[in-house]
Amino acid sequence: MTAFSPRTDMLEAEPAVHLLPPRLDVSGLTKRFGGLVAVKDLSISIAPGEILGLIGPNGSGKSTAMKLIMGIEKPDAGVVRLDGTDLAGLPTHQIARAGIGIVFQHSRPLHRQTVLENIKLALLPDRLTRIFASRAIHDRAREIAERVGLGAVMQRRPGSLPFADLRRLELARAIARDPRVVLVDEPFAGLTAPELRSFSALIDDFRREGRAVLLVDHNVKGVSALVDRVVAMYLGEKIAEGSAGEVMRDPTVRRVYLGGSLETHVRDSAALQAAPVLLDVDAVSVFYGKAQALETVSLHVREGEFVSVVGLNGAGKSTLFNAISGLVRSTGAISWAGRNLAGLTPAAIARSGIVQCPETRELFGALSVQENLDLGGQHQPVSQTRDRLAWLFELFPILKSRRTQAARTLSGGEQQMLAIARALMMNPRLLILDEPTLGLAPVILEQLSLALGRLRETTPITVLLGEQNVTFALPHADRVYVLEQARIVWEGDPARFAAEAGAAYL
Amino acid sequence: MTLRTPWRTLVLGAIIVALGFLPLAASAYVLSVLTVAYYFAVYAMSWDLLFGFAGEVNFGPTFLIGLGAYAAGLLNNEGVPLWLCVIAGGVAALAGGVLLAVPALRLRGPYFGLVTLVAVLVLQQIVVIFASVTGGEIGLSVADVLSIDPGPNYWYAYGFMLVCGAILVTLSRSALGLILQASGQDAVEAAALGFNVAKHKMAAFCISAVFSGLAGGMVVFYMGTVSVDSVLDIAVGVQVIIAAVLGGRRTIVGAAFGAVFLILADELLRPLGQLNTFLVAAVALVTILFFPDGFMGLLARPGART
Numbered sequence A: 001m002t003a004f005s006p007r008t009d010m011l012e013a014e015p016a017v018h019l020l021p022p023r024l025d026v027s028g029l030t031k032r033f034g035g036l037v038a039v040k041d042l043s044i045s046i047a048p049g050e051i052l053g054l055i056g057p058n059g060s061g062k063s064t065a066m067k068l069i070m071g072i073e074k075p076d077a078g079v080v081r082l083d084g085t086d087l088a089g090l091p092t093h094q095i096a097r098a099g100i101g102i103v104f105q106h107s108r109p110l111h112r113q114t115v116l117e118n119i120k121l122a123l124l125p126d127r128l129t130r131i132f133a134s135r136a137i138h139d140r141a142r143e144i145a146e147r148v149g150l151g152a153v154m155q156r157r158p159g160s161l162p163f164a165d166l167r168r169l170e171l172a173r174a175i176a177r178d179p180r181v182v183l184v185d186e187p188f189a190g191l192t193a194p195e196l197r198s199f200s201a202l203i204d205d206f207r208r209e210g211r212a213v214l215l216v217d218h219n220v221k222g223v224s225a226l227v228d229r230v231v232a233m234y235l236g237e238k239i240a241e242g243s244a245g246e247v248m249r250d251p252t253v254r255r256v257y258l259g260g261s262l263e264t265h266v267r268d269s270a271a272l273q274a275a276p277v278l279l280d281v282d283a284v285s286v287f288y289g290k291a292q293a294l295e296t297v298s299l300h301v302r303e304g305e306f307v308s309v310v311g312l313n314g315a316g317k318s319t320l321f322n323a324i325s326g327l328v329r330s331t332g333a334i335s336w337a338g339r340n341l342a343g344l345t346p347a348a349i350a351r352s353g354i355v356q357c358p359e360t361r362e363l364f365g366a367l368s369v370q371e372n373l374d375l376g377g378q379h380q381p382v383s384q385t386r387d388r389l390a391w392l393f394e395l396f397p398i399l400k401s402r403r404t405q406a407a408r409t410l411s412g413g414e415q416q417m418l419a420i421a422r423a424l425m426m427n428p429r430l431l432i433l434d435e436p437t438l439g440l441a442p443v444i445l446e447q448l449s450l451a452l453g454r455l456r457e458t459t460p461i462t463v464l465l466g467e468q469n470v471t472f473a474l475p476h477a478d479r480v481y482v483l484e485q486a487r488i489v490w491e492g493d494p495a496r497f498a499a500e501a502g503a504a505y506l
Numbered sequence B: 001m002t003l004r005t006p007w008r009t010l011v012l013g014a015i016i017v018a019l020g021f022l023p024l025a026a027s028a029y030v031l032s033v034l035t036v037a038y039y040f041a042v043y044a045m046s047w048d049l050l051f052g053f054a055g056e057v058n059f060g061p062t063f064l065i066g067l068g069a070y071a072a073g074l075l076n077n078e079g080v081p082l083w084l085c086v087i088a089g090g091v092a093a094l095a096g097g098v099l100l101a102v103p104a105l106r107l108r109g110p111y112f113g114l115v116t117l118v119a120v121l122v123l124q125q126i127v128v129i130f131a132s133v134t135g136g137e138i139g140l141s142v143a144d145v146l147s148i149d150p151g152p153n154y155w156y157a158y159g160f161m162l163v164c165g166a167i168l169v170t171l172s173r174s175a176l177g178l179i180l181q182a183s184g185q186d187a188v189e190a191a192a193l194g195f196n197v198a199k200h201k202m203a204a205f206c207i208s209a210v211f212s213g214l215a216g217g218m219v220v221f222y223m224g225t226v227s228v229d230s231v232l233d234i235a236v237g238v239q240v241i242i243a244a245v246l247g248g249r250r251t252i253v254g255a256a257f258g259a260v261f262l263i264l265a266d267e268l269l270r271p272l273g274q275l276n277t278f279l280v281a282a283v284a285l286v287t288i289l290f291f292p293d294g295f296m297g298l299l300a301r302p303g304a305r306t
Helices: A008-013 A062-070 A092-098 A115-123 A135-147 A163-176 A193-208 A244-249 A251-258 A269-274 A317-324 A346-351 A369-376 A382-395 A397-401 A412-425 A442-458 A494-500 B004-020 B028-053 B061-077 B082-104 B111-129 B150-173 B175-185 B187-192 B197-223 B234-247 B253-268 B274-290 B294-304
Strands: A024-033 A036-046 A051-055 A077-082 A100-103 A181-185 A212-217 A229-234 A237-242 A277-288 A291-302 A306-310 A331-336 A354-357 A430-434 A462-467 A479-484 A487-492
Touching: A024 A062, A036 A051, A036 A062, A036 A212, A036 A237, A051 A062, A051 A193, A062 A077, A062 A092, A062 A100, A062 A181, A062 A212, A092 A100, A092 B187, A100 A163, A115 A135, A115 A163, A115 B175, A135 A163, A163 A193, A193 A212, A229 A244, A229 A251, A237 A244, A237 A251, A244 A251, A277 A317, A277 A462, A291 A306, A291 A317, A291 A331, A291 A462, A291 A487, A317 A354, A317 A430, A317 A462, A346 A354, A354 A412, A369 A382, A369 A412, A382 A397, A382 A412, A382 A442, A397 A412, A412 A430, A412 A442, A442 A462, A479 A494, A487 A494, B004 B150, B028 B061, B028 B150, B028 B175, B028 B197, B028 B234, B028 B253, B061 B082, B061 B111, B061 B197, B061 B234, B082 B111, B082 B197, B111 B234, B150 B175, B150 B197, B150 B253, B175 B187, B175 B197, B187 B197, B234 B253, B234 B274, B234 B294, B253 B274, B253 B294
Parallel strands: A051 A212, A051 A229, A100 A181, A181 A212, A306 A462, A306 A479, A354 A430, A430 A462
Antiparallel strands: A024 A036, A024 A077, A229 A237, A277 A291, A277 A331, A479 A487
16 A cells, blocks of 8 residues: 555545534533533534534533523633634624524524515524515525425414424524524424424435534434434533444443443332322323423322333423423323312312422522421421421431521522422322432432432332432332333333333433 | 405505595594694604514603604704704604613613613603703793694694604514514524624614604694603603504504504593593503504404414
8 A cells, every 4th residue: 555545444434524624613611600610611523514413411511502602601711613713702693693503492483474584584684774685585585495394384474383394494594594503402302203304304404515513412312313423411521422322332421321320229019019009190191382292191100109200301201290280281181099180270289199399499599498398388287397397307407407598598409408308398198309300419419319218218108200310210219111202111110221221211 | 364455455545545634624623633643653653663573661752752852842942943953853862862772772671671761750850950941840832833723733743654654664574673573582593593683672772762753853843832741751651652552562553553542532531531541541451461462463363364
C-alpha cells in the first residue's frame, strides 16, 4: 500500500461525516439555576449531515442544554459555534437568524390562521417594513406543506388537525427557516407507528440536505434507528458518547437507567396473592386533546401490596395516577375496594382512602414542617394525629429536628420526606407516590429508600409507586408494571425485571 | 364560508355607504352621539392592535389619548393651525409612548399593564399641578373647532374612523400582524422563528400610540375643549377597554362595533338614570365572562365550523 492509496479501511470504520469540520460545535457549556448546576461543562459536536441523539433521564439537563444552544436560556459559560461563529449568549431570534432551528415538542400554532399562513409566518423576514408577503413566500410555503405531508390540509385551521399533523406543522416551520442545525425535542412522543415512520423519514431528509440534527429524547431506544451517534447525560454532565449500541452497553448508562445491582426483597408472596384486590384499574384510557396519554391500561393492587409502575418521563405514570385520583377524565373502569370510582370528585376519592403524593410535592412553602403535617392530619381525630406524628418522626427522624423550619428552606430530599409524611398523616389505605426521586442526589435516595423499606415492613399499608428510577422502584416492590408510551408492556415480579424488561428500558 | 364572504362584504359596504349619508336624514342629536362614538371607535381599535395582536394589556389608553389631546390643544392656543395640531397630537403620543414603553416592555407579566395604569395617574397629576398652562381640572378651551355644524362634524369623525380603521385592519392582516400574533401568543416560539419580539411589540405600541394621539387631537377640535374628564380619566380608559373586548379581541373591526354599541347604549338608556351605567356594565361583564371572543366571536362562530 502506497501513501497515496485511499485508506478504505479507515473510511469503513468511520462514517464519512466525521471527516468534515463540525457544523455545530458546543464546548464547556454550563448553566446554574441558583445552587443547582443544570448543565456542567458539556461539549458536543455535530457534523453536516449527521444526526446526534442527546439522551438522559428526567432532570438530566438535556432540555436545558437544548435551550442554551437556542438562546432561550443564557449560558453561564461555554461556546456554541455554528460553522465556526460563536453564538453563545445571543438572543434567540439572532441565533435563529444565524441558522439554528428548533422543533418544539408542544406547538402553539396561530389558531385563527390556516396551516399555510402558519408556514408563511416562518418564512417572513424580521422587518417591520414588509407589509405583505411576496408571491415567492406563498409558493415556498405551499412547497413545504407538500413536503411534510400537509398538502391536503393547507387551508384548514390548526385546531381541526390531528396531533401528528400539528407536529408536521411544527416541522414545516423549522424547515421554512432553512436552518443549518435543527434541534428536535422528543421527536416521536405521542405518535403512532406509521406516523413515527413518516416522521423519521422527514428527519432523515435533513441528513441528505447536509443539516446537522440534534434529537433530544429520554432513551436511546427511541432514536436508535435514526442517529449516527448518541451522547448520554446525567445530572447535567455527559456520561457517555458513541454509537447507539455502544451507549446502550456503557456501564455508566446502564447503572443510571437500570441501577448497578438490582436488589429485590421478596416477601411472602403466597399471603399477598390471597389478599383481596383493593384497586382494580380496567382498560383505562386518557386523552389530552388529541394526544393519547394512556391506552387501555389495566392493573390491580392487592391489600397490603407494594406495586411499582416504572416508565420513563412521559410514559403516562402521572396520568394514570391522576386518573385514579379523579383529577383527569378517563374512560374504562376504576374500582376501589369493590366500589366504582366513576363520577366521584377528587376530594371524595381522597376521603375514601386513596392519597396521592404528587411529583411536584405541593408543600406549603411558607409554613413550618409541623404545620404542613398538621394540615395533613386535619380530618383525623386528635388522639390519632398525635400518635401518627410520633410514628412519622420515628420514620423520618430528620423531620423531627426540622419541625419548626419553613418547608421551602428544606433540601430537596427533606421536602420529599415531608411530602410523604404529610400524605401518611391522612391515614391512607392506598398511598400513591409519584416519582419521589425526581431531582434527588443518590445519597438522599438511599435514605428515602430505607424509609420506604421500614414503612413496608412495619405497617400494613398498600403502596403504588411510579418511578423512572428502576433502582429505587424495584427493591421494595412485590410486583412491577412497565409503562411505555401510554401502555403497559410488561408485568411481573422484580426478580425477573432485569432479565426480561431491562433491555427494553434503555 | 366561500358563499358567505361576498354577501358579508356587500352588506358591510352598504352599511358604510348608508352611514355616510346619515347627516341628510338624522337629527343633530343622533349625529352628535355618533360623532363621539366614532372617535371612541378609533381609541378602541388602536387598543386592540396592542392587546389583541401583540398580547400586551395597556390599562392606560388615556395616557396616549390625553397626550395627543393636550398637545393639540396647547399648541392650538399658541396659534398653530388646527391640522398641524392634530398631527402634533399623534407625534406627542408617539414620543410619550416610546418613553414609557422602552423601559416598560422589558417587564414581564402584569407589570407592563401596571406601568401604563400608573402613567395615566401621573399625567393626570401633571395636568392638575400645571393648571396655569393646562387649565387644570376645569379644562382648556381651544381657539379653533372643526365645525360648528353637526353634519360636517359627523363627516370628519366618520371619515377619520374609516381611514384609521382601514389602515389598522390592513396592518393587522399583513405580515406584521402575523408576526405580532405569534409574538403575543408564544414569545419563545416567535423568537425561535427568528423574530425580534421586543422590536415588533414596540412597533405595535407605537402604531397604537399614533392613532390614539390623533384621535385625541381630533376630539379636542370637535368639542372645543380639553379636560381631564373627557380624555384622561381612568373611567374613559376602562370604557375603551370594555369596548374593544366587547366587540371581539383581535379583530380591530369588532373594537369599532363595541365602541359604537357602548356609546349608543349609554345614550339610549339615559332615561333610566343611575340604572343606565349599571346595565351597560352588566352587559359588558356577562359578555366578557361567557363570550370572551365578543360580538365578532359570536358572528364568526357558525362560519368557524366549516
